[in-house]
Amino acid sequence: MRNMKLFTSLLCASVVALLTGSCGKDSPQSTHPSAIAVITGKWELRQLIADIGVRDYPSGNGSIYIFTDSSYSIFEKNILVKNGSYSIIADSSIINQTSFGVAPGQFTQRIIFDQDSSVYNGTLVKKNFFQVNGKRLIFIAGYFYNVPFADGVAQTTYAKQ
Numbered sequence: 001m002r003n004m005k006l007f008t009s010l011l012c013a014s015v016v017a018l019l020t021g022s023c024g025k026d027s028p029q030s031t032h033p034s035a036i037a038v039i040t041g042k043w044e045l046r047q048l049i050a051d052i053g054v055r056d057y058p059s060g061n062g063s064i065y066i067f068t069d070s071s072y073s074i075f076e077k078n079i080l081v082k083n084g085s086y087s088i089i090a091d092s093s094i095i096n097q098t099s100f101g102v103a104p105g106q107f108t109q110r111i112i113f114d115q116d117s118s119v120y121n122g123t124l125v126k127k128n129f130f131q132v133n134g135k136r137l138i139f140i141a142g143y144f145y146n147v148p149f150a151d152g153v154a155q156t157t158y159a160k161q
Contacts, residue, residue, distance in 0.1 A: 036088060039067045039111075039132060040068060041067060041161070042064060042161040043065045043067070044060075044063065044159055045063035045156060045157075046059075046158060047156065048155070049156075050153075051154075062075060063075065065158060071086070072085070085113075085114060086112060086113050086114070088109055089112060090108060090110075091110040091129070093127075094108075094127070106131060107138075107140055111128045111130055126142070127141065128141040135160040136158070137159075137160070139156045139157075140153060140154075141154060
């Protein structure tokens, strides 16, 4: 009887350990802290590329992102319009989903604002990919399908302040 209880306890512990380990593999993994380090700071909008064409913005326009190590603030015309928390995950799925000429190894990180990684209608996902090149923060954001297609995608470039 005692051996049976020991066996049952070990079996339960093994199942729990197995399930805990497998859950971690399926969930998005946060990237290295260096990704947060490069995005931390104040960034002002300089360019928008979308279906409407290219639009350039002058210095002092007031469209700003401010990132700390775990939170963000968005300003439009120097007025706070949104703030919250964010996380960064590795995601290279953009390579086959946009017409922005993304090469392998580019835009391999994604920001999730306020833990929102929603899937709409079973296939549509809003994603915010980013890359920092020197003093430029570039976002490619829009609605991405689970097939090689994207909708409402725009590229925005911000300058470090």
